[in-house]
Amino acid sequence: MLWYIGRRLLQLIPVFFGATFLIYFMVFSLPGDPIAALFGDRPPAPGVIEAIREQYHLNEPFIVQYLYYIGGIFTGDLGTTYSGRPVTALLAQAFPVTFRLAMLALAFEAIAGILVGLVAGLRKGKLFDASALVVSLLLISVPTFVLGFVLQYFLAVELGLFRTTAGPGAPIQDLILPALVLASVTFAYIVRLTRASVADNASADFVRTATAKGLPRRRVVTVHILRNSLIPVVTFLGVDIGNLMVGAIVTEGIFNINGVGGAVFQAVIRGEGPTVVSFVAVMVIIYMLANLLVDMIYALLDPRIRYAK
């Protein structure tokens, strides 16, 4: 098992270089001059542009720029944005915010989704099941920004239950409403997935045997139906950890949260190669670690899965 984890971690290295190289190349190829855009309508002194180009190695060919960047990484220097802030500071500011938002959304969709799915699956064809299916279909079909604005208006503006937008530093209580919006679609999928899986397992032979053994219904459900049903659900949640951590531009935009999504968006607009690449590299690593985590949980839930040494 340890061998397996080690091998998976080693895989991070080539993926890291491949991903940064590709992203760097794409940002480099974007049309437009980032420096000219910095100054807008008022042209700077002639020497200034040259000096900035020199500072950011913008006169060098692509591959040299990339090597400068990679060299910087090993000394802990990810470069600075064109406005002079160190990229590391930007990362340190954006990722914790997105992390809090993602974890809240994940907790909501996992707990509520599995719970509703379990009950619906056990009562297949009954009223609760039918309503759960209708609601989840609604959540899947309504675009996130519509749901975001609607909830923002009714819950925050009209009823005043939440603050309309997140305050500075995005404290947890300001992130609850955005997390609900962010989790809504995945919640709907989790409900459906859990429901199908539970309904499947509830009629399995081993569940009948468990009942025949004389176990109480509660134990049959939790020990024999739920655990088996969670296997596909966990896979789905794991993929979603990745999605949530790389930020949600739309939700962050609606609630004015300074997270990863917004930061990357701004950096792409400004053509700031090092910034974009640094963010993406962190995202790639998070994505891969999340997948590794899923595979570990998978093996924990299903003893038939054993990874080769």
Place this chain on the structure above:
Amino acid sequence: MSQEYTLSSTATADTSANAPLLQIRDLEVGFKTQRGLVPAVRGVDLTLHAGQTLAIVGESGSGKSTTAQAIINLLPGAGQVTGGQILFEGKDLTKLSSAAMQDVRGREIGYVPQDPMSNLNPVWSIGFQVEEAIKANGIAQGRDARKRTIEVLKEAGLSDAEDRLKQFPHQFSGGMRQRVLIGIGLSSRPKLLIADEPTSALDVTVQRTILDHLETLTRDYGTSVLFITHDLGLAVERAEQLVVMYKGKVVEAGPSAEILANPLHPYTQRLVAAAPSLASRRIQSARRPETTDQLDISSVGSADDRLIARADARESGTHQDLIQVTNVSKVYNIRKGGFKTDQLKAVDDVSFAIPKGTTMALVGESGSGKSTVAKLVLQLESITSGSITFDNRDVAGLRGKELLNFRRRVQPVFQDPYGSLDPMYSVGKTIAEPLVAHGVGDRASRQARVRELLDQVALPASTVNRYPNELSGGQRQRIAIARALALKPDVIVLDEAVSALDVLVQGQILNLITDLQAELGLTYLFITHDLAVVRLVADSVCVMQKGRIVESASTDDVFDNPREAYTQKLLEAIPGAHFQFGR
């Protein structure tokens, strides 16, 4: 054991000592469907006294399993008891609350399910699943529960129980899992054990060991057993009392020996006649040319004269070997983590020959390599060494057109009539597919051929437009045979082709393939684990064990004078092999 054979529900015993342990009165069970309530059990009566063993026999769909499940309310969601009583020690189980029923399950009435593969939860260890039952029934708690778990498993025949507690079901063989399930069923020393086809998924030899063991255990504990089975031989051998069910009703009940010696109901008579282990001698004699009562289990007329003529030709020695398998081995490489591989010799130096127009049976337990031989003969897998010739041509290196020609002449029929037909293809399309694939004829002539084939396998022409899910197992197997016949092959490889079918249907299909052989001069390679069936259809038998052929002789020799201990063991294990039956 002394017991009185009181099976009618009118036998009312007033003293509690004489009262039956289980008495089912006029039980009715229905399933809710969109077309209303469909009855599955229609007025069943049966009585089981303490210490007795009773078997309910019937084909699938007869309501025997539903009756058993109704006793401890294990009916699937749509099923419900709609009438009658189930009296267990005097209390009516149909009226119990779910909490009270929970106390009866496991503690008072144990249950051993049919399929050991699907009845243990794959994600929990064996020890956990046994211990859970012990704790839930209040037999022992904590450290004692663990000790009791080991005891239970040892009693069920797992000698190394301590070491295997932490293992998971997938690390156990089918027989071992069934032992675990029997252990669970008996863990609380219930007064009654319901065994629902407890061994039908297992090999005959494993079946014998397990049933022997179960018999010893239940006798020692004085447990009554309610067997549910489709195997008449097994029922006679293991139960004193027999209840025969047909379409949700009890058609005959009484002491098993009596029923089998003198079956009164026409259905029981058919069942007795069709049970292959029982009728085998009769069929064998029919195979000899001097006898004229050809295949008398057959309800359809069989082509006696041609059969006899063929048998004559065979015995006069004018035959030729159509298939010759010489020193064939098949080795599989098994990945063992990293780059290491292990070699598994699935087939080891196997040789046999099948004369044209005869049937050779390949018999063995699962894992003996018999199905691998089928795949090798069909050229679905390549051989590692040795040679296979068909019609005096080596088939090993056949490619392209030649391979296609070979396939046209050698066709398979597989075990599972549910899995081997495409559910999205109509019957007509399925049967015509080989014709299309080999570019035989045009649309009209293919349609005519399909009709002809359906007629040959005794299905109505209207079947053409139906889909597999609308047909029964027997009908599907007929279609699989029709598909195999479509290209007018010389050889059909039947890989466990009747193993999944009920006795009556099995009898019909065996008749069909015997008739087709007589009519079309087919050569069969018949692969099965069931020796009883072999006697009905085969001219010669090869017995396989662990990849090797251990005995090879004519069917008569194998059955009358088995040379190898292994063959004797297989013959011994046929349920009800030693019973003589009246008709």
